[in-house]
Amino acid sequence: MPFRCTPGMKAPVETLSEKPWTIAIKPFQVSPRTWYVAGQTWVGCYLIDTGDGLLLIDTAIPESLYMLVDSIYALGYKPTDIKKILISHAHFDHMGAAAAMRELTGAPIYMSREDAKFMAECPEETMIPQSGSHCQYFTPDEFYDDDRPVTLGDISVKTLLTPGHTIGCTSFFWEEKNPVTGETYVVAMHGGVGANTMNDGYYATSKYLTPDLRDRFLADVEVLKKMRVDIALPSHPNQITITDRAGSYTHESQPFLDGTVWADFLTERARQVTELMK
Numbered sequence: 001m002p003f004r005c006t007p008g009m010k011a012p013v014e015t016l017s018e019k020p021w022t023i024a025i026k027p028f029q030v031s032p033r034t035w036y037v038a039g040q041t042w043v044g045c046y047l048i049d050t051g052d053g054l055l056l057i058d059t060a061i062p063e064s065l066y067m068l069v070d071s072i073y074a075l076g077y078k079p080t081d082i083k084k085i086l087i088s089h090a091h092f093d094h095m096g097a098a099a100a101m102r103e104l105t106g107a108p109i110y111m112s113r114e115d116a117k118f119m120a121e122c123p124e125e126t127m128i129p130q131s132g133s134h135c136q137y138f139t140p141d142e143f144y145d146d147d148r149p150v151t152l153g154d155i156s157v158k159t160l161l162t163p164g165h166t167i168g169c170t171s172f173f174w175e176e177k178n179p180v181t182g183e184t185y186v187v188a189m190h191g192g193v194g195a196n197t198m199n200d201g202y203y204a205t206s207k208y209l210t211p212d213l214r215d216r217f218l219a220d221v222e223v224l225k226k227m228r229v230d231i232a233l234p235s236h237p238n239q240i241t242i243t244d245r246a247g248s249y250t251h252e253s254q255p256f257l258d259g260t261v262w263a264d265f266l267t268e269r270a271r272q273v274t275e276l277m278k
């Protein structure tokens with residue numbers, strides 16, 4: 001299915017931190033080895049079965065943690081099956097529950113060195129204590145090295161520093177094989193594309209982010225667009241519509257397989273950032 005997106009939810013932080021059950025969604029498979037497990041429809045969290053334990057991408061916030069954990073159990077796994085926790089970027093809505101998940105799983109937390117520093121030095125722009133969510137601070141256990149993929153089982157996640165939305169925003173790319181057809185797909189999630197932190201208004205008050213990050217984002221999009229991605233996953237499900245096909249996955253049908261979505265998604269996000277520069 002071609003690229004589609006929807007506008008952001010109204011009051012997403014209040015909804016997620018005060019009444020997350022109103023945006024509940026059951027876990028659903030998106031590719032041969034990956035499931036959407038956030039349990040809610042605002043912030044994406046993904047579980048990859050590597051054949052030798054699980055990788056978790058992003059955790060959302062403590063108030064919605066029960067939905068993430070319930071999703072993991074519903075798929076027949078348990079939290080301690082998770083061996084590595086990968087964080088896309090240092091915003092509370094993606095990592096606010098990372099510390100709690102480390103407690104539950106015993107798994108190390110990975111993030112970029114740049115965003116770890118951003119988080120440590122600038123809580124008001126990362127953990128956002130004024131958000132109303134009871135996020136927990138943490139120190140990551142491992143830093144990404146883009147020359148050394150994060151591997152587990154037979155899955156190897158290539159990381160790519162893609163700054164802009166934050167200074168250390170990290171995108172993920174990995175391959176999965178369709179067990180029925182034998183085809184190999186490149187699955188990817190861009191680490192963060194929100195224009196809310198890439199506009200002059202934000203830069204005027206930010207202690208940390210500067211307009212050169214926006215330039216870097218726009219330049220990177222031109223390179224990223226040319227990369228082969230067969231299944232593009234959103235870090236927020238409104239950015240690339242996927243919940244409309246929840247529950248429909250089969251290895252034969254591949255409802256999320258479309259090699260045009262990635263480039264169209266990036267083009268649209270660059271357009272949104274450029275629009276705010278006028």
Ligand SMILES: [Zn+2]
Nearest residue numbers: 091165192194
């Ligand atoms: Zn963000």
